[in-house]
Amino acid sequence: MSNKLKFGAGAVVLIFAAASALTGCSSDDSSNSSSGATSTSAAASAAGSGPARNPYLAADKFAVTHLDPAQSDSFPDEVPRGTFHIDPTQMQRVPTGPVSIMTLASPSPDYMWISSSSGPRYVDVSNGGFKEVASMDAPGVQPISPQQLDQVLNQQFTDTGQIESAIAQDWGGANWQRIANGIYGMVDKDNHFYFINQDAVLFVFGLKNKDKPADGIEIIAQKDFKPLLSTSVTSLGIPETIVGADMTYDGHLVVLASRALYVLNRDLTGEPQQIRIGDDETVSNSMAVDADGGIYFASDKVMRKAVWKNGKLSTDEADGGWASPYDFGRQPPAVKFGIGTGSTPTLMGYGKDSDELVVITDGSDHMKLVAFWRNKIPDGFQQKPDTKSNRIADQIQVTAGLDNPPEFIQSEQSVVVNGYGAFVVQNIGAGGSPDRLVDVLANGPVAEPPHGMQRFEWDPQAHKWNSAWTRGDVVSTSMVPAVSTGSGIVFVNGYSKADGWEVTGLDWKTGETVHRTIFGQTNLGNGAYAIVEAFPNGDLLFNSIGGPFRAKIGK
DSSP: OOOOEEEOTTOOOOOOOHHHHTSOSOHHHHHHHHHHHHHHHHHHHHTOSOOOOOTTBSOSSSSBTTSSTTOOOEEOOOOOOEEEEOOGGGSOBOOOOSOEEEEEEOSSTTEEEEEETTEEEEEEOGGGOOEEEEEOOOTTOOOOOHHHHHHHHTSOOSSHHHHHHHHHHHSSOOOHHHHTTTSSOEEBTTSOEEEEOTTSEEEEEEESSTTOGGGOEEEEEEEEOGGGSOOSBOTTSSBOOEEEEEEOTTSEEEEEESSEEEEEETTOOSOOEEEEOOTTOOOOSOOEEOTTSEEEEEOSSEEEEEEEETTEEEOOGGGTOEEEEOOOOOOOSSSOOSSSOOSOOEEEOOSTTSOOEEEEEOOSSBOEEEEEESSOOOTTOOOOTTOSOTTEEEEEEOOTTOSSOOSOBOOSSOOEEETTEEEEEOOOOSOOOSSHHHHHHHBTTTBOOOBOEEEEEEETTTTEEEEEEEETTOBOOSSBOEEETTTTEEEEEEEETTTEEEEEEEETTTOOEEEEEEEESOGGGOOTTOBEEEOTTSOEEEEETTEEEEEOOOO
């Protein structure tokens, strides 16, 4: 893999030799890691201390999809630099899926929940291990057995027709509604796991015996949201459904639907308060929540802030609510859902001296990175040219380092945020199937995978974005990137004909390739729509299409 970097104006350039960056954990790698971490810390300091811990969640990190209430996709655990060869078939794996969006923290560091399209799994991660101790298939979901899962994943496909046949025959079909089971879940402080199925039913799972997890998992509570939803078809061609769940900082459950937002008691009792949006809009991603009751969510046309305060859900400007249109476009042929943003909104900037923003990528064919003022618009701020409202602090074109731009530069991933830095990937490959799972399996091994990514830096003095660097040569297929703030490395999951599937780590400050965990040609190296995670000892927690496994690369 070459190191074709392009640095934007204002970027601090520190070039590492490609050979030393990729030859393992040498002393040079250690010094590189230090300088990356130092710059990362400085950027984070300038933007404030980051999101406050929500006391009603199981942990500071990994208790919600996109890792924290701000949906930052950032974690503190340090991951070593260098090149590592891992055979996923030899790693400790919990076979489940075909989508296992992430492995969620429990209140105990010894255990985690797996949120997969089949249902919850409970895993012992103590002492460097990764062992399933309890499982339950989600009601209303036709589970795929480990044997059926591997029957497909053990094949080496040469065309999309083979993939379509394998999914139909061995998985009973797996369209995008099915693989949406359990995508946006969370775990609360009482170790209750909130899980949404494709039929708009929210389940709360818990352990039958908190002191003996092997006794199994049970349903603590459940609520059918279908009676609250519109029966009209959304722009995605399906009825309204539930998109995600999160928690306010005073312990109330927030549930986001395609066209509505609900707040209710976290034990699911009582009638929820709700806000509805227009029938010409649809929401396909989850939400961010702040410590002051702000709830941020984006339809395919409008970015919104609702406020939960003093037991009342409001969008009134007097309460701090707002709505801003943004640019949208066409439905891309692969991976992405809908005409608007592919991003769950991400918060950036904390404290009275910081620019407090919420960021997404928009729906333009060639997307832009868009920052909205999430609280008060600064006095004297003038609306930027070509933006749709004064609420938009700035927007900037994403080139992803591509000299000959394809028809679409778009993303189905949220923006990775660290300090005032933001990182985005280009997800649209050469494939294109109504069944997005076909795209996910095809992009790379069968079809030309999508290339390109870019990091930006927010300038709080000028209130504007600057490009820091681009990498048009690096592949990111469908997995959500994440940044190790401790190591100063942002991780993506991609494919090459030469090496197969891998996790590629780019230095946050410079964009240089400083980490590669190479999985080879096995489909278990494909992180289908999931997110990159890590353990405190430096091992990668890889949420594979065949179920999560522990990639033992730690020091």
